[in-house]
Amino acid sequence: MAFLTEDLVFGPIHSRRLGNSLGVNLLPKIGKICTFNCVYCECGWNPEKRDGHAKLPTPREYEQTLEDALKNLVGTPKEPDSITFSGNGEPTLHPDFPEIIDITVRLRDKYVPKAVISVLTNGTRIHDEKVFKALQKIDNNICKLDGGTLDIINKVNLPNVKIDLEQYIKDLQRFEGQVIIQTLFLRGEHNGVRFDNTTDKEINLWLEHLKKIKPRKTMIYVIDRETPEKNLEKLSTDEMAKIAEKVKSLGLNVEYYS
Numbered sequence: 155m156a157f158l159t160e161d162l163v164f165g166p167i168h169s170r171r172l173g174n175s176l177g178v179n180l181l182p183k184i185g186k187i188c189t190f191n192c193v194y195c196e197c198g199w200n201p202e203k204r205d206g207h208a209k210l211p212t213p214r215e216y217e218q219t220l221e222d223a224l225k226n227l228v229g230t231p232k233e234p235d236s237i238t239f240s241g242n243g244e245p246t247l248h249p250d251f252p253e254i255i256d257i258t259v260r261l262r263d264k265y266v267p268k269a270v271i272s273v274l275t276n277g278t279r280i281h282d283e284k285v286f287k288a289l290q291k292i293d294n295n296i297c298k299l300d301g302g303t304l305d306i307i308n309k310v311n312l313p314n315v316k317i318d319l320e321q322y323i324k325d326l327q328r329f330e331g332q333v334i335i336q337t338l339f340l341r342g343e344h345n346g347v348r349f350d351n352t353t354d355k356e357i358n359l360w361l362e363h364l365k366k367i368k369p370r371k372t373m374i375y376v377i378d379r380e381t382p383e384k385n386l387e388k389l390s391t392d393e394m395a396k397i398a399e400k401v402k403s404l405g406l407n408v409e410y411y412s
Protein backbone atom coordinates (compact mmCIF):
# COMPACT_ATOMS: atom_id res chain seq x y z
CA MET A 155 0.00 0.00 0.00
CA ALA A 156 1.25 3.45 -0.89
CA PHE A 157 2.10 5.66 2.06
CA LEU A 158 0.15 8.90 1.59
CA THR A 159 -0.30 11.39 4.35
CA GLU A 160 -3.66 13.05 4.89
CA ASP A 161 -2.43 15.94 7.00
CA LEU A 162 -0.77 19.22 6.15
CA VAL A 163 1.45 18.87 9.23
CA PHE A 164 1.97 15.34 10.53
CA GLY A 165 3.93 13.42 13.18
CA PRO A 166 6.44 13.86 14.57
CA ILE A 167 7.70 10.53 13.32
CA HIS A 168 11.10 9.02 14.00
CA SER A 169 13.24 9.39 10.90
CA ARG A 170 16.39 7.37 10.23
CA ARG A 171 18.05 10.48 8.95
CA LEU A 172 16.50 13.41 10.82
CA GLY A 173 15.51 12.22 14.32
CA ASN A 174 12.15 13.49 15.67
CA SER A 175 10.74 14.82 12.42
CA LEU A 176 7.61 16.95 12.14
CA GLY A 177 6.41 16.39 8.59
CA VAL A 178 4.95 18.98 6.24
CA ASN A 179 2.89 17.97 3.22
CA LEU A 180 2.15 20.90 0.89
CA LEU A 181 0.45 18.65 -1.66
CA PRO A 182 -3.09 17.26 -1.90
CA LYS A 183 -4.24 14.62 0.58
CA ILE A 184 -5.21 12.15 -2.12
CA GLY A 185 -2.77 11.13 -4.84
CA LYS A 186 0.65 12.53 -5.40
CA ILE A 187 2.02 15.42 -7.46
CA CYS A 188 5.60 15.10 -8.57
CA THR A 189 7.88 15.87 -11.49
CA PHE A 190 9.37 12.40 -10.98
CA ASN A 191 7.68 9.01 -10.76
CA CYS A 192 10.44 7.04 -9.05
CA VAL A 193 10.24 3.26 -9.26
CA TYR A 194 10.79 3.16 -5.48
CA CYS A 195 8.46 6.02 -4.42
CA GLU A 196 6.80 5.19 -1.10
CA CYS A 197 3.79 7.32 -2.17
CA GLY A 198 3.16 4.91 -5.06
CA TRP A 199 2.90 5.75 -8.78
CA ASN A 200 1.70 9.17 -9.92
CA PRO A 201 -2.05 8.98 -10.52
CA GLU A 202 -3.00 8.75 -14.20
CA LYS A 203 -5.60 11.45 -13.84
CA ARG A 204 -5.25 14.39 -11.51
CA ASP A 205 -8.13 15.50 -9.37
CA GLY A 206 -8.59 19.02 -10.73
CA HIS A 207 -10.38 20.01 -7.53
CA ALA A 208 -7.54 18.95 -5.24
CA LYS A 209 -6.70 22.15 -3.39
CA LEU A 210 -3.26 23.07 -2.19
CA PRO A 211 -3.01 24.65 1.28
CA THR A 212 -2.71 28.43 1.39
CA PRO A 213 0.19 30.03 3.28
CA ARG A 214 -2.28 31.24 5.94
CA GLU A 215 -3.73 27.74 6.45
CA TYR A 216 -0.21 26.38 6.72
CA GLU A 217 0.89 29.07 9.18
CA GLN A 218 -2.04 28.37 11.50
CA THR A 219 -1.60 24.59 11.31
CA LEU A 220 2.14 24.69 11.95
CA GLU A 221 1.78 27.18 14.80
CA ASP A 222 -0.88 25.01 16.50
CA ALA A 223 1.31 21.91 16.13
CA LEU A 224 4.42 23.62 17.51
CA LYS A 225 2.52 25.09 20.47
CA ASN A 226 1.35 21.58 21.39
CA LEU A 227 4.78 19.97 21.00
CA VAL A 228 7.12 22.52 22.55
CA GLY A 229 8.60 21.32 25.85
CA THR A 230 7.34 17.73 25.39
CA PRO A 231 9.41 14.62 24.53
CA LYS A 232 7.99 14.94 21.02
CA GLU A 233 9.49 18.37 20.40
CA PRO A 234 10.79 18.15 16.85
CA ASP A 235 14.48 17.98 15.89
CA SER A 236 13.47 18.81 12.33
CA ILE A 237 10.55 20.39 10.51
CA THR A 238 10.68 18.35 7.34
CA PHE A 239 9.06 19.03 3.98
CA SER A 240 8.33 15.76 2.20
CA GLY A 241 4.75 14.49 1.89
CA ASN A 242 2.81 13.43 -1.18
CA GLY A 243 5.21 14.51 -3.90
CA GLU A 244 7.58 17.38 -4.65
CA PRO A 245 7.24 20.22 -2.10
CA THR A 246 8.86 22.92 -4.27
CA LEU A 247 5.97 22.61 -6.74
CA HIS A 248 3.74 24.55 -4.34
CA PRO A 249 3.42 28.01 -5.95
CA ASP A 250 3.90 29.75 -2.56
CA PHE A 251 6.87 27.63 -1.50
CA PRO A 252 9.15 30.68 -0.85
CA GLU A 253 6.57 32.36 1.40
CA ILE A 254 5.94 29.06 3.19
CA ILE A 255 9.67 28.75 3.93
CA ASP A 256 9.69 32.27 5.41
CA ILE A 257 6.74 31.34 7.66
CA THR A 258 8.53 28.17 8.75
CA VAL A 259 11.75 30.00 9.63
CA ARG A 260 9.80 32.56 11.69
CA LEU A 261 7.78 29.93 13.61
CA ARG A 262 10.81 27.68 14.13
CA ASP A 263 12.76 30.62 15.62
CA LYS A 264 9.82 31.47 17.89
CA TYR A 265 8.90 28.00 19.21
CA VAL A 266 11.69 25.47 18.58
CA PRO A 267 14.88 27.44 17.82
CA LYS A 268 17.09 24.35 18.12
CA ALA A 269 15.17 22.48 15.39
CA VAL A 270 16.43 22.40 11.83
CA ILE A 271 14.33 22.90 8.71
CA SER A 272 14.77 20.18 6.11
CA VAL A 273 13.43 19.98 2.57
CA LEU A 274 13.57 16.69 0.68
CA THR A 275 13.44 17.68 -2.97
CA ASN A 276 14.05 15.97 -6.29
CA GLY A 277 15.79 19.17 -7.38
CA THR A 278 13.77 19.74 -10.54
CA ARG A 279 12.77 23.27 -9.44
CA ILE A 280 16.12 24.55 -8.13
CA HIS A 281 16.72 26.37 -11.42
CA ASP A 282 13.86 28.70 -10.39
CA GLU A 283 15.54 31.64 -8.64
CA LYS A 284 12.78 31.96 -6.03
CA VAL A 285 13.02 28.28 -5.09
CA PHE A 286 16.83 28.49 -5.05
CA LYS A 287 16.76 31.49 -2.68
CA ALA A 288 14.19 29.81 -0.40
CA LEU A 289 16.35 26.69 -0.13
CA GLN A 290 19.33 28.83 0.82
CA LYS A 291 17.44 29.93 3.97
CA ILE A 292 17.03 26.45 5.46
CA ASP A 293 19.40 24.08 7.28
CA ASN A 294 19.03 20.85 5.34
CA ASN A 295 18.57 21.36 1.62
CA ILE A 296 18.45 17.70 0.55
CA CYS A 297 18.54 17.23 -3.24
CA LYS A 298 18.23 13.98 -5.14
CA LEU A 299 20.89 12.57 -7.46
CA ASP A 300 20.19 8.90 -8.19
CA GLY A 301 22.98 8.13 -10.61
CA GLY A 302 25.88 9.26 -12.73
CA THR A 303 24.19 9.30 -16.14
CA LEU A 304 21.00 10.81 -17.49
CA ASP A 305 20.13 7.35 -18.79
CA ILE A 306 19.92 5.85 -15.29
CA ILE A 307 18.07 8.89 -13.89
CA ASN A 308 15.48 8.50 -16.66
CA LYS A 309 15.08 4.82 -15.79
CA VAL A 310 14.98 5.11 -11.99
CA ASN A 311 13.23 8.47 -11.50
CA LEU A 312 10.96 8.33 -14.62
CA PRO A 313 10.84 12.16 -14.85
CA ASN A 314 7.90 13.85 -16.51
CA VAL A 315 9.98 16.97 -17.18
CA LYS A 316 13.11 17.19 -19.31
CA ILE A 317 16.26 16.75 -17.26
CA ASP A 318 19.50 18.45 -18.30
CA LEU A 319 21.98 16.66 -16.02
CA GLU A 320 24.90 18.96 -16.79
CA GLN A 321 22.81 22.02 -15.94
CA TYR A 322 21.46 20.32 -12.80
CA ILE A 323 25.01 19.75 -11.52
CA LYS A 324 25.79 23.42 -12.19
CA ASP A 325 22.65 24.45 -10.30
CA LEU A 326 23.74 22.29 -7.35
CA GLN A 327 27.19 23.92 -7.42
CA ARG A 328 25.50 27.31 -6.94
CA PHE A 329 24.68 26.31 -3.34
CA GLU A 330 28.44 26.49 -2.67
CA GLY A 331 28.47 23.41 -0.47
CA GLN A 332 25.23 24.22 1.40
CA VAL A 333 23.47 21.22 -0.06
CA ILE A 334 23.03 17.60 0.98
CA ILE A 335 22.88 15.02 -1.78
CA GLN A 336 20.60 12.01 -1.33
CA THR A 337 21.04 8.93 -3.49
CA LEU A 338 19.11 5.68 -3.35
CA PHE A 339 21.08 2.72 -4.68
CA LEU A 340 19.24 -0.19 -6.24
CA ARG A 341 19.00 -2.62 -9.12
CA GLY A 342 15.86 -3.77 -10.84
CA GLU A 343 13.57 -3.79 -13.82
CA HIS A 344 10.55 -1.76 -14.88
CA ASN A 345 8.42 -2.49 -17.96
CA GLY A 346 11.11 -4.86 -19.23
CA VAL A 347 13.91 -2.25 -18.88
CA ARG A 348 16.71 -3.21 -16.51
CA PHE A 349 18.64 -0.65 -14.48
CA ASP A 350 21.49 -0.66 -12.02
CA ASN A 351 22.90 2.55 -10.55
CA THR A 352 25.74 0.65 -8.84
CA THR A 353 27.82 -0.28 -11.90
CA ASP A 354 31.43 1.02 -11.99
CA LYS A 355 30.45 3.45 -14.74
CA GLU A 356 27.52 4.88 -12.80
CA ILE A 357 29.39 5.12 -9.49
CA ASN A 358 32.45 6.74 -11.08
CA LEU A 359 30.39 9.39 -12.87
CA TRP A 360 28.29 9.98 -9.73
CA LEU A 361 31.54 10.52 -7.76
CA GLU A 362 32.69 13.00 -10.42
CA HIS A 363 29.45 14.95 -9.89
CA LEU A 364 30.02 14.93 -6.11
CA LYS A 365 33.53 16.32 -6.61
CA LYS A 366 32.05 19.27 -8.48
CA ILE A 367 29.10 19.83 -6.12
CA LYS A 368 31.17 19.48 -2.91
CA PRO A 369 28.04 18.76 -0.83
CA ARG A 370 28.04 19.34 2.91
CA LYS A 371 27.00 15.73 3.21
CA THR A 372 25.94 12.84 0.99
CA MET A 373 23.22 10.50 2.26
CA ILE A 374 23.09 7.13 0.55
CA TYR A 375 20.32 4.73 1.33
CA VAL A 376 18.39 1.68 0.24
CA ILE A 377 14.72 0.83 -0.17
CA ASP A 378 13.01 0.96 3.23
CA ARG A 379 9.28 0.70 2.52
CA GLU A 380 6.95 -0.92 0.04
CA THR A 381 7.66 0.22 -3.53
CA PRO A 382 5.31 0.61 -6.54
CA GLU A 383 7.67 -1.42 -8.77
CA LYS A 384 8.04 -4.83 -7.13
CA ASN A 385 10.98 -5.97 -9.23
CA LEU A 386 13.63 -4.14 -7.23
CA GLU A 387 16.71 -5.41 -5.44
CA LYS A 388 17.88 -3.94 -2.16
CA LEU A 389 21.65 -3.56 -1.75
CA SER A 390 23.48 -5.30 1.09
CA THR A 391 25.10 -3.40 3.96
CA ASP A 392 28.47 -4.51 2.62
CA GLU A 393 27.82 -2.99 -0.80
CA MET A 394 26.64 0.27 0.76
CA ALA A 395 29.74 0.42 2.98
CA LYS A 396 31.96 0.09 -0.10
CA ILE A 397 30.18 2.95 -1.89
CA ALA A 398 30.43 5.07 1.26
CA GLU A 399 34.19 4.40 1.40
CA LYS A 400 34.57 5.75 -2.13
CA VAL A 401 32.84 8.99 -1.15
CA LYS A 402 35.01 9.28 1.97
CA SER A 403 38.16 8.79 -0.11
CA LEU A 404 37.28 12.06 -1.87
CA GLY A 405 37.39 13.81 1.51
CA LEU A 406 33.59 14.20 1.50
CA ASN A 407 31.19 13.57 4.37
CA VAL A 408 28.89 10.58 3.83
CA GLU A 409 26.20 8.77 5.82
CA TYR A 410 24.70 5.50 4.77
CA TYR A 411 21.45 3.84 5.81
CA SER A 412 21.00 0.18 5.01
Ligand code: SF4
Nearest residue numbers: 188190192195243276
Ligand atom coordinates in the same frame (compact mmCIF):
# COMPACT_ATOMS: atom_id res chain seq x y z
S1 SF4 B 1 10.88 12.48 -6.16
FE1 SF4 B 1 10.14 11.72 -4.22
S2 SF4 B 1 7.92 12.04 -4.25
FE2 SF4 B 1 8.66 12.24 -6.35
S3 SF4 B 1 8.38 10.22 -7.24
FE3 SF4 B 1 10.48 10.33 -6.45
S4 SF4 B 1 10.39 9.51 -4.39
FE4 SF4 B 1 8.29 10.00 -5.01
